[in-house]
Amino acid sequence: MIAELGHFALILALCVACAQATVPLLGAAWGEARLMELARPAAHAQLAMVALAFAALTNAYVTGDFSVAVVAQNSHSAQPLLYRVSAVWGNHEGSLVLWVLILAVFGAAVAGFGRNLPPALAARTLAVQAMIGAAFLAFILATSNPFARAFPAPAEGMSLNPLLQDPGLAFHPPLLYGGYVGLSIVFSFAVAALLEGRIDAAWSRWVRPWTLAAWVCLTAGIALGSWWAYYELGWGGWWYWDQVENASFMPWLVATALLHSAIVVERRDALKSWTVLLAILGFSLSLLGTFLVRSGVLTSVHTFASDPGRGLFILLMLVVAIGGSLALYAWRAPKLSPGGLFAPVSREGAVVLNNLLLCTGAATVFVGTLYPLALEVVGGGRVSVGPPFFAGTFVPLMVPLAVAVAVGPLLAWKRADLGGALGRLGAAAGIAGAVAVATLWIAVGDKVWGAVGLALAAWLAAGVATELAGRLRMARASGAGLGRRLAALPAGEWGMALAHLGLAVAIVGMTASSLWERGHVGALRAGESMTVAGYTVALRGVAEVAGPNYTAARGQFDVAVGGRPLMTLLPERRHYHTAGDQTTTEAAIRTRPLGDLYVVLGEPDGQGAWTVRVHFRPMVSALWAGALMMVLGGLASLADRRLRVGAPSRRRRVAQAAAPTA
Amino acid sequence: MLCAAALLAGALLAAPPALAQPIPPAPDRSLADHVAEARAQALMRELRCVVCKGQSIGDSNAELAADMRRLVRERIAAGEGDAAVREWFRARYGDFVLLDPPFTAATWALWLAPPAVLALGTAGILLWLRPRRTPAPVAALDAGEEERLARLVEHPAD
Numbered sequence: 067m068i069a070e071l072g073h074f075a076l077i078l079a080l081c082v083a084c085a086q087a088t089v090p091l092l093g094a095a096w097g098e099a100r101l102m103e104l105a106r107p108a109a110h111a112q113l114a115m116v117a118l119a120f121a122a123l124t125n126a127y128v129t130g131d132f133s134v135a136v137v138a139q140n141s142h143s144a145q146p147l148l149y150r151v152s153a154v155w156g157n158h159e160g161s162l163v164l165w166v167l168i169l170a171v172f173g174a175a176v177a178g179f180g181r182n183l184p185p186a187l188a189a190r191t192l193a194v195q196a197m198i199g200a201a202f203l204a205f206i207l208a209t210s211n212p213f214a215r216a217f218p219a220p221a222e223g224m225s226l227n228p229l230l231q232d233p234g235l236a237f238h239p240p241l242l243y244g245g246y247v248g249l250s251i252v253f254s255f256a257v258a259a260l261l262e263g264r265i266d267a268a269w270s271r272w273v274r275p276w277t278l279a280a281w282v283c284l285t286a287g288i289a290l291g292s293w294w295a296y297y298e299l300g301w302g303g304w305w306y307w308d309q310v311e312n313a314s315f316m317p318w319l320v321a322t323a324l325l326h327s328a329i330v331v332e333r334r335d336a337l338k339s340w341t342v343l344l345a346i347l348g349f350s351l352s353l354l355g356t357f358l359v360r361s362g363v364l365t366s367v368h369t370f371a372s373d374p375g376r377g378l379f380i381l382l383m384l385v386v387a388i389g390g391s392l393a394l395y396a397w398r399a400p401k402l403s404p405g406g407l408f409a410p411v412s413r414e415g416a417v418v419l420n421n422l423l424l425c426t427g428a429a430t431v432f433v434g435t436l437y438p439l440a441l442e443v444v445g446g447g448r449v450s451v452g453p454p455f456f457a458g459t460f461v462p463l464m465v466p467l468a469v470a471v472a473v474g475p476l477l478a479w480k481r482a483d484l485g486g487a488l489g490r491l492g493a494a495a496g497i498a499g500a501v502a503v504a505t506l507w508i509a510v511g512d513k514v515w516g517a518v519g520l521a522l523a524a525w526l527a528a529g530v531a532t533e534l535a536g537r538l539r540m541a542r543a544s545g546a547g548l549g550r551r552l553a554a555l556p557a558g559e560w561g562m563a564l565a566h567l568g569l570a571v572a573i574v575g576m577t578a579s580s581l582w583e584r585g586h587v588g589a590l591r592a593g594e595s596m597t598v599a600g601y602t603v604a605l606r607g608v609a610e611v612a613g614p615n616y617t618a619a620r621g622q623f624d625v626a627v628g629g630r631p632l633m634t635l636l637p638e639r640r641h642y643h644t645a646g647d648q649t650t651t652e653a654a655i656r657t658r659p660l661g662d663l664y665v666v667l668g669e670p671d672g673q674g675a676w677t678v679r680v681h682f683r684p685m686v687s688a689l690w691a692g693a694l695m696m697v698l699g700g701l702a703s704l705a706d707r708r709l710r711v712g713a714p715s716r717r718r719r720v721a722q723a724a725a726p727t728a
Numbered sequence: 729m730l731c732a733a734a735l736l737a738g739a740l741l742a743a744p745p746a747l748a749q750p751i752p753p754a755p756d757r758s759l760a761d762h763v764a765e766a767r768a769q770a771l772m773r774e775l776r777c778v779v780c781k782g783q784s785i786g787d788s789n790a791e792l793a794a795d796m797r798r799l800v801r802e803r804i805a806a807g808e809g810d811a812a813v814r815e816w817f818r819a820r821y822g823d824f825v826l827l828d829p830p831f832t833a834a835t836w837a838l839w840l841a842p843p844a845v846l847a848l849g850t851a852g853i854l855l856w857l858r859p860r861r862t863p864a865p866v867a868a869l870d871a872g873e874e875e876r877l878a879r880l881v882e883h884p885a886d
Contacts, residue, residue, distance in 0.1 A: 301787035308782045410857050422849045430842040437838045446834045450776045452784065452827025459842040511766075585769060586758045651789075677756075 069134050072122025073213040079115035079166070080203040082108050086196035090189035094261075102189035109177035109192050112199060113170040120154075120167045123212055127154050133219035136160060136212050142225035142644045144615035152236035153226040158360060158376075159212035161239060165356075166202045168240070168247045173199065176251060184268055190258035191251075198250050201383050209376045225615065228642040228650045234294035241287030242314055246352035248280020249317060252324065253349035256342045257391055260398040265338045270331040273345070275704060277328050281321045282700035288314055289693035300651035302664045302681045304579070304689060307456045312435040313355030319428040320348040323421045330417050334479060336405035337414070340421070346395060350388040351428070357384050358435075409481040416474030423467040430460050468522045468573065471566055472529025476536070490536065494528030512581045519577025526570035530563050561703025565696045572692025578661070578685035585682070587668075589675040599682035601663055602626045603635075608667070608676060616640045621667040621676065623654070637667040662686050756797040759805055768804045772797055775817055776827050784827055 086108035093101025132138040155164040408414040476487040502521035595604035618638040635654035661684035668677030772786030777793040
């Protein structure tokens, strides 16, 4: 009964979305305020309906209603509550409901926060947003109904894929979808601006925070997914250049470019047409990612569904959305007034370089991801495009980008003095050179790339420090103390510094963990040991333990350095009897000052010995720390007062309204 | 082959070396020689597990990946060079097994696409910036215009 209510709620949401997609658009075209006004209540109603459907679906999972087909396929009564809830989006149908829920939340947020937007812009934005919502709702209802019943209802469910029964992966999809959907808002704003035929200050002031919010979600989602792959898949790798990873990485690269070009639109009224194109591309790549993952075109760990009917529907959606918006762009963009002028060497010029390198990077990932598919389609044979290709093509693009990141913020708007900026970076260059020499001196193995990576990180970090120091020196004229001056820096300034510093920290992690990894695989009996990177790992014994829905062999390893006992590690080999007897490895990971010790218990040989893998991943924590700094930087920037230009006027209105009663 | 099997058995650390019997499909074990093992691990990251979903044999739990890892170690232990090992796998599984796609008639577009995009993007930006850098040359005024300009400067009201 509750499941049917959910189904009806989805149908109602589709009806509401169709109304929201058309009526306000007509209102904006005819200048009818009352028709435009429909957009806001419709956005709220759409949210209410989708939330109701989502709640009905969650209820089916939590109560274990196995008469609902997807619940029977993806849940089990012994599954812990967290994984019964995360199972809602751990499959094709449910993940789409989550998609439209986040879409509706963002749509309602635009309706709620956007009261000071020009009415026609708000109406058009919400209408475009509703078109996306309507397309996805129709897709769910036509091809992927999450409320379909199974008859006869099984007594027990088939359980969620054990690899997905993990806290990291419980939160990875909502964050990632937050990023994709956030880009849909920016896309809607861009299409609305093209329909209006102008881009003004209100537009850019609105686009930047939404881009920033989407970027923060995408960054956090990708980092969480990468972290999950690191500890759950049992090999210590954090990025496989897997097609599904690439599908989320392409929108991130374009969103990063957009984030920077949107600043130029806001401050300098330049790069407007280009920013609109980036907004369209960013969301198009999100849709493409959804298509690649959801259609089953790819066969990869992440793919839950493979159904050609679904693939065709999404492909059609892709063609209409991308083709339509690009056609609109080609028609309308030339009419956008050109913005402020700038010299090639300027802050704007630095952003153009940033955009060139990031977009070329996105194109590289795009070609590398789709080339094998395309080649197979035209009958050109099967090739694999793996990490070595991206190391050879993508990484060289990011090296000049990282060099430029330190320089860009030191350049002035409009016309800058490159020599002066480089002069200020003399100390940074010295530090980077010293780091490079030290790396070449100390390191073993791949010295050259190691020196390049670490020197880049040092250059970048020193560049950020130089920029901050310059800001503080400028503020010294005000006569305030250092503490006051630090506090007086705008939040956006801190955000940029933190995010750029996070990039430097992440580069350290990427370089060290991929170049200087140590690993050893061997067979150990109780009492035997192996030594990796100075750590002696001895197997004391293997015990059987029982979890809520699995049994596990838990190895007990004593770790010692130079004969001195250090710690005990307990990796597990879990056997999920509820999920078709699947086995997962739970690596034991301990972070040490110089890196992570990573111990995996493999299979037994039946004669008392176990396969044991020990890896040492240098500085891999720096990678997560760097990603976290980027996310915090984005949040700090989002908190900047300058982004809420409209806010004081609203507060004033509230204050005025409240005054008479007080 | 027997030589390789003996080396492998030595690397297995198993106490009784049962050379007479074929080696059972044992799980993978690192080679005793650290340099050889490092080479083997680097190669494992370049070879695709052909039944997996885009993983290298170095990061896969599949049985076939374990078999392929053993083959890599066997060939390295037998003294083959990296290129020979790669070629051996390529001869058996085709280009599909190489995660580093070779530059061939089928892949030239793949390898040339990134530099082409970069070159096109750079050219586009330079073209777009050029009119700004060099303001359109202004034709010199002729004598009549000079005279009119001088008049205007002296008597702006005219």
